[in-house]
Amino acid sequence: MQEALLRAKPAVVLVIAEVSAEVTLDCGAGPTTVTPPVFRETGTGWFVDGRGWIITNGHVVQPAHTPPRWLVNQQAQRAVTTACLPKVLQRQGIIPGERPDVEDAVKRRLLDQVLPTTKVKLNPQVSVVISSGARFKAEVKKYSPPVSNEPGVMSGRDLALLLIPGAEFPVLPLADSKVGRIGDPIHILGFPGVVLSHELLNQSASVEASVTNGAVSGFKQDVTNQPVIQTDAPAAWGNSGGPAVDQKGAVLGVLTFVSLAPGPEGSIVQGFNFVIPSDAVREFVKDTEVKIEGKSKFTDAWFSGLREFFSEDWKAAARYFEAADKLVPNLPDVKRVLGETRENIKNPPPRPFPWFWVAVGVTLLSGAGYGGQFGLRWHRNRYRIQPSEVIRMLEAGKAPIVLDVRRTEVYDALPLKIPNSVRLAPEELASGVGGLELDTTRPVVAYCT
Known part of the structure; x- marks a missing residue:
């Protein structure tokens, strides 16, 4: 205002x-x-x-x-x-x-x-x-x-x-x-x-x-x-x-x-x-010589100076205010704002701490962190399926091969056998599974802990 x-x-x-x-x-x-x-x-x-x-x-x-x-x-x-x-x-x-x-x-x-x-x-x-x-x-x-x-x-x-x-x-x-x-x-x-x-x-x-x-x-x-x-x-x-x-x-x-x-x-x-x-x-x-344009050389300079002044571009504002003062000298508002502008050029006012941009930066960093965690979790679990999907495979006649690859201590503590599954301990995977024969035409589902 x-x-x-x-x-x-x-x-x-x-x-x-x-x-x-x-x-x-x-x-x-x-x-x-x-x-x-x-x-x-x-x-x-x-x-x-x-x-x-x-x-x-x-x-x-x-x-x-x-x-x-x-x-x-x-x-x-x-x-x-x-x-x-x-x-x-x-x-x-x-x-x-x-x-x-x-x-x-x-x-x-x-x-x-x-x-x-x-x-x-x-x-x-x-x-x-x-x-x-x-x-x-x-x-x-x-x-x-x-x-x-x-x-x-x-x-x-x-x-x-x-x-x-x-x-x-x-x-x-x-x-x-x-x-x-x-x-x-x-x-x-x-x-x-x-x-x-x-x-x-x-x-x-x-x-x-x-x-x-x-x-x-x-x-x-x-x-x-x-x-x-x-x-x-x-x-x-x-x-x-x-x-x-x-x-x-x-x-x-x-x-x-x-x-x-x-x-x-x-x-x-x-x-x-x-x-x-x-x-x-x-x-x-309307029937006179008046032109309702709202423009004059003074007004153009004055309005431009005010725009730069409130944008805190003091040097640009001073140039426009000086031009306006030459066109119509000694207007009180022009003199007052020009004086304030020159003082701001000589002694720039302290700028407030940019809390807004700090908040934006923190938000972006937080978003990037959460996004990274989500991406990592997705990459790790991109092949995981739910038990219900295994049941749908069975019902559809695809007969998936189920590999029971639970760690040995877990398997021994709860020796629950999955019907028609193939037991394969993680230690065996580390040593190689060259002797394991699987039907490559059927889907393979690994059950692990």
Whole structure:
């Protein structure tokens, strides 16, 4: 699983939708232009084509791609509150925060007076940050709006296709979502907001994807009857648009929406998150320039390096990792694994005792010993027959000649005579049996001890 996640992580990117604004308003002393704080939302994306093509959610880029009316109103209100409210409070001798009820009433009257003549100019932009920290301006090449059940609001597949400049980025292959089964392991990669803003983490945490693990827990349909995959893998704000990968590191789907608890708080209910199937991604990009091959020069070098790394061929792995680092420099996972590989070349880790091969060798030797004993016993007894076979010869009329060749001391201790047998002591055999006349046409059976 570690190799699969290392394959996937470099191809995951941070998507930023920003909307800055220039607001022209009149607080009573003539028109003035104010720049309120930039509206910013973040999400996750991933390279579907190494030539700079990225998949994310439609709702991640929506504020910058099709700015909603509420965003215009929000920026206008922020500008009025920032530029006009402090002056009015000062004229009325009110210290900000001292009398919240009075301040709120003044703010409402001010908004009613100033907003009707306020003009807002929005400057939207979508950016992508790869895990090396490099930031690129992105174009939205195709867009499908988020799923919605509100009357009059267009509902779509919640996908967006972005393009950034470049030609040899990491890329993720697509799995076949139709073969997924309930219980299959699934891993969600992304940039949850709680990590991006965590006060105890350094800047590197904002550009390296986090991983959460779970399983496929259901196959459902959204309000527009489009298929979605349910998973219990944890997710948070900022994970939207991130890839959900299988045990091979291939994309099974795209995280789209989570479940919220009822009530005004609306906290995320973990265990009930939903993924757009990879087959929907294929359908979404089929009329574009995207090539769904899952290959690029970086990916070929990176995957080959990982294969050699986990086979403990450190020198070969280092060559591939160095090639990958040249193609897309300073990716954290590449730098970390390359450093570990170089350390293993310099100071090879101790190899564990090969108990498996020892066990195989002992088993083979034991088998050979038992086989040798069996062969020796077979060779010694290859002409031995049972008394029942002698009886069958007699019944068949073959009349075998029976030689009683028991040792003399055994014969004397138990002088049991076999009818029609020929007595021949072993000592006589040693001295020769030239005078023994036997019918060579009949079978000869020796009885011994």
